Amino acid sequence: xxxxxxxxxxxxxxxxxxxxxxxxxxxxxxxxxxxxxxxxxxxxxxxxxxxxxxxxxxxxxxxxxxxxxxxxxxxxxxxxxxxxxxxxxxxxxxxxxxxxxxxxxxxxxxxxxxxxxxxxxxxxxxxxxxxxxxxxxxxxxxxxxxxxxxxxxxxxxxxxxxxxxxxxxxxxxxxxxxxxxxxxxxxxxxxxxx
Numbered sequence: 088x089x090x091x092x093x094x095x096x097x098x099x100x101x102x103x104x105x106x107x108x109x110x111x112x113x114x115x116x117x118x119x120x121x122x123x124x125x126x127x128x129x130x131x132x133x134x135x136x137x138x139x140x141x142x143x144x145x146x147x148x149x150x151x152x153x154x155x156x157x158x159x160x161x162x163x164x165x166x167x168x169x170x171x172x173x174x175x176x177x178x179x180x181x182x183x184x185x186x187x188x189x190x191x192x193x194x195x196x197x198x199x200x201x202x203x204x205x206x207x208x209x210x211x212x213x214x215x216x217x218x219x220x221x222x223x224x225x226x227x228x229x230x231x232x233x234x235x236x237x238x239x240x241x242x243x244x245x246x247x248x249x250x251x252x253x254x255x256x257x258x259x260x261x262x263x264x265x266x267x268x269x270x271x272x273x274x275x276x277x278x279x280x281x
Contacts, residue, residue, distance in 0.1 A: 088112025098233065099224060100131055102170060103176050107137040107148070115151055122152035132177040134169060136161070187222045189276055192261060194222040197253055208260055213238055217253050220265065221276040230273040250274075 088109040095103070103121070107114035109152045118133060135148045135214045148156045157166060193202045197220065210218065216237040221229055231250050238249060240273045247259040254266055254274060267275050 088117045090116065094233075095131070097230075099227065102132040102134065102174060104170075105133055105135050105153070105167075107135060107139055107144075115148065118148070118151050118153060119215055130177065132170075132173045134166075134173055136166070167197065179206050189222055189225050189278055190265065192222070192265065194219060196223075210257075210260070214253055214260075215251065218257055218261075221274065225276045225278045228269050228273050228275045234274065256265060 089111045091103075091105070092112070093107070105114050105118060109117065114135065114137070114147050120134070121131060121133060132154045132157045133152065134157060136159060137144070137148075138159045145156045145158075152232045154177060155169050157169055164178075185196045185197070191204045194200075195202070199215065201210055201215075201218070217234050220234075220237065221227075234250050238253075254268075258266060265276060269275055269276055
């Protein structure tokens with residue numbers, strides 16, 4: 088729970104999947120803190136995913152500010168549909184934006200395509216996982232640990248130099264100047280390079 092609040096303080100998010108059974112700080116307490124922070128996090132959609140299936144639990148979660156409540160186990164397709172429905176309500180422009188563009192590169196999230204100077208570039212799932220957030224949020228610095236989190240979903244060990252390896256691959260495919268290393272902080276795609 089505390090790590091979730093730290094992550095929210097350091098980044099920009101459109102949607103949070105929130106489990107209620109978190110160590111150190113209960114999920115509903117995290118939700119309460121998200122909703123109390125009117126300036127920074129109040130626009131964030133929150134979908135609770137939990138094993139707590141009682142009506143009182145669901146009512147409590149929704150009344151404290153969750154946008155949806157999904158009980159485990161659930162089908163992945165249902166989770167995706169609920170996330171899209173919540174985003175349509177809370178941030179409609181996010182789902183209608185066809186692509187993100189930096190320099191001569193366009194990233195199409197809905198179709199999982201990347202085009203550079205009119206030519207489609209093939210990316211592995213891990214390369215995509217690292218590139219997509221940087222393309223969607225240019226000029227934002229992403230720490231190595233933040234990018235490693237993107238790779239944990241792929242059910243494999245993340246070694247100490249994994250991010251460097253994939254950034255190297257992306258630079259080979261997209262140009263060495265696209266992704267800038269910010270010494271001691273992480274990586275960034277700049278819209279106006281130095």
